[in-house]
Amino acid sequence: MRSVALSPAARSAALQEMAGTELDVLVVGGGVVGGGCALDAATRGLSVGLVEARDFASGTSSRSSKLIHGGLRYLEMLDFRLVAEALAERGLLLERLAPHLVRPVPFLYPLRHRGWERLYAGAGVALYDTLATLSGRSRGLPRHRHLTRTGARRIVPALRRDTLVGALQYWDAQVDDARHTMLLSRTAAAYGAHVASRARVVALLREGERVTGAHVRDLESGATIQVRARQVVNATGVWTDELQSLAGERGQFHVRASKGIHLVVPRDRIRGRSGLILRTETSVLFVIPWGRHWIIGTTDTDWRLDLAHPAASAADIDYLLTHVNRVISPPLTHADVEGVYAGLRPLLSGESEMTSQLSREHAVAHTVPGLVVVAGGKYTTYRVMARDAIDAAVHGLAVKVPTSVTENVPLLGAEGYEAVRNARHVLAAESRLHEARISHLLGRYGSLVHEVLALVAEDPTLGAELRGAPDHLRAEVVYAVTHEGARHVEDVLARRTRISIETFDRGVGACREVAELMAPVLGWSAAQVEREIEHYRKRVAAERESQRMPDDETADSARMGAPDVVPLV
Numbered sequence: 001m002r003s004v005a006l007s008p009a010a011r012s013a014a015l016q017e018m019a020g021t022e023l024d025v026l027v028v029g030g031g032v033v034g035g036g037c038a039l040d041a042a043t044r045g046l047s048v049g050l051v052e053a054r055d056f057a058s059g060t061s062s063r064s065s066k067l068i069h070g071g072l073r074y075l076e077m078l079d080f081r082l083v084a085e086a087l088a089e090r091g092l093l094l095e096r097l098a099p100h101l102v103r104p105v106p107f108l109y110p111l112r113h114r115g116w117e118r119l120y121a122g123a124g125v126a127l128y129d130t131l132a133t134l135s136g137r138s139r140g141l142p143r144h145r146h147l148t149r150t151g152a153r154r155i156v157p158a159l160r161r162d163t164l165v166g167a168l169q170y171w172d173a174q175v176d177d178a179r180h181t182m183l184l185s186r187t188a189a190a191y192g193a194h195v196a197s198r199a200r201v202v203a204l205l206r207e208g209e210r211v212t213g214a215h216v217r218d219l220e221s222g223a224t225i226q227v228r229a230r231q232v233v234n235a236t237g238v239w240t241d242e243l244q245s246l247a248g249e250r251g252q253f254h255v256r257a258s259k260g261i262h263l264v265v266p267r268d269r270i271r272g273r274s275g276l277i278l279r280t281e282t283s284v285l286f287v288i289p290w291g292r293h294w295i296i297g298t299t300d301t302d303w304r305l306d307l308a309h310p311a312a313s314a315a316d317i318d319y320l321l322t323h324v325n326r327v328i329s330p331p332l333t334h335a336d337v338e339g340v341y342a343g344l345r346p347l348l349s350g351e352s353e354m355t356s357q358l359s360r361e362h363a364v365a366h367t368v369p370g371l372v373v374v375a376g377g378k379y380t381t382y383r384v385m386a387r388d389a390i391d392a393a394v395h396g397l398a399v400k401v402p403t404s405v406t407e408n409v410p411l412l413g414a415e416g417y418e419a420v421r422n423a424r425h426v427l428a429a430e431s432r433l434h435e436a437r438i439s440h441l442l443g444r445y446g447s448l449v450h451e452v453l454a455l456v457a458e459d460p461t462l463g464a465e466l467r468g469a470p471d472h473l474r475a476e477v478v479y480a481v482t483h484e485g486a487r488h489v490e491d492v493l494a495r496r497t498r499i500s501i502e503t504f505d506r507g508v509g510a511c512r513e514v515a516e517l518m519a520p521v522l523g524w525s526a527a528q529v530e531r532e533i534e535h536y537r538k539r540v541a542a543e544r545e546s547q548r549m550p551d552d553e554t555a556d557s558a559r560m561g562a563p564d565v566v567p568l569v
Helices: 008-020 032-042 072-076 080-097 116-134 148-154 177-190 237-248 314-325 378-398 416-422 424-431 435-458 474-482 489-496 508-522 526-546 550-558
Strands: 022-027 048-051 102-111 145-148 168-173 194-196 199-207 212-220 224-233 257-266 275-279 286-290 294-298 339-348 362-368 369-375 469-473
Touching: 008 048, 008 194, 008 224, 008 237, 022 032, 022 212, 022 378, 032 177, 032 378, 048 177, 048 199, 048 224, 048 474, 072 080, 072 116, 080 102, 080 116, 080 168, 080 378, 102 116, 102 148, 102 286, 145 148, 148 168, 168 286, 177 194, 199 224, 199 237, 199 469, 199 550, 224 237, 224 257, 237 339, 237 369, 257 314, 257 526, 286 314, 294 314, 339 369, 362 378, 369 378, 369 489, 378 508, 416 424, 416 435, 424 435, 424 489, 435 474, 469 474, 474 508, 489 508, 489 526, 508 526
Parallel strands: 022 048, 022 224, 048 194, 102 275, 224 369
Antiparallel strands: 102 168, 145 168, 199 212, 212 224, 257 294, 257 339, 275 286, 286 294, 362 369
């Protein structure tokens, strides 16, 4: 597969192409489902456009628990089909589609009661492993095992002795969600899709009752274009109802937003070699290994405020710290928290008043002729959701179109990944970078690492670490702009890298260097550089202020104190 760059020039060309021809499918939404839809349609031989109002993965798809999993708690709800489907997708991602981005991760489930709990929980985890095995895609993941209290604390010494009588250990997988989502759109572009971020649908085109495309505003230039398409796919997640309203339809289902927040703390704050899964009063809480950090989450509460910038309140943070501190020692404090992020799950509404009980199933509907809506679901099953949505769109095309092939389409960076990883010592010698650095890059770029290293070969200064974010090279910032569609400092610090949640200063110390590296590629003036830096600093300040507020309403008000770098108008 040829590598295609999501460069500034490619974005301009994509908008021009979309304005100049009728597409088979226009996908609205650059999250994981939208990117999946674009890839599915493009690999069926259809002409495809994808537009995203902000940055790729800027909504829910960059703010998940970063797990690729079947969902143990759905077994308890007796939703065996959903779990089996998700476990099959987990295997596909690990083995074929994105082995450079998805990797196994172990979890301990502490047992608090003797006898019955080990039998009950053990049966559930055994069924989980069995469903994975039956999918035919569980290669490489160990089966679960039973542990004594001593055995569990040998793996996670931070566990308080008085909080468990034993444990179960099982395996799942994790992903850098924002990078995976971006690479879905980039892979779609490699198969011919026209892809543009910062391009917002402001109206739908109609001929009678039929939707025939959209008015799309380029938020960078202010220009509006008409994009004609035989089918439009609404893959906007928590914004589903908003886009549906442009069609003048109530829709066949509604999406309700559930807020989930996560904390990021340094790895040395919790002594352990495995993640944890803990029961709470209403759901489950994960402690997830994440490089040199831990991710702790999540909450599950109704959210009816600003969809673009869900805010974590002091109450949310206290909730997570209180629950994790019940089982670990020494306890975590607010001072241990490096980063906080909040995301919104798009749940199909109507099943329950409690968001933790709302459906994680997805739904697809042809609400009006020419408009397909896909909503609900979970990150792990994005490919199935995309397949079902494009199946519906194809039905509306009324022509013979091949079936989905994405089960066999690796993302950019996956092809040849194992071979490149085996030769990392060679890359280290050639690039004069430490082998550990090459391993880190391989886990972010896979076999595309050669493109990043080519920038360093051309300009050796790009091989230096970023000041204030030494886990990353200067070359990664330039590459984010030239190849990965980043257009603003926030895009780089929050999504192409995770510096905004992995450093105590939330990326403020790196933002000037990042802006100065981006400026020549994007043609920024000195004034634009200062504007980007100011915006990012205000964003961090507003997020910190919101996290000191006692509840959702005051937290939302504080977070809205920092406007978008590109207003959504």
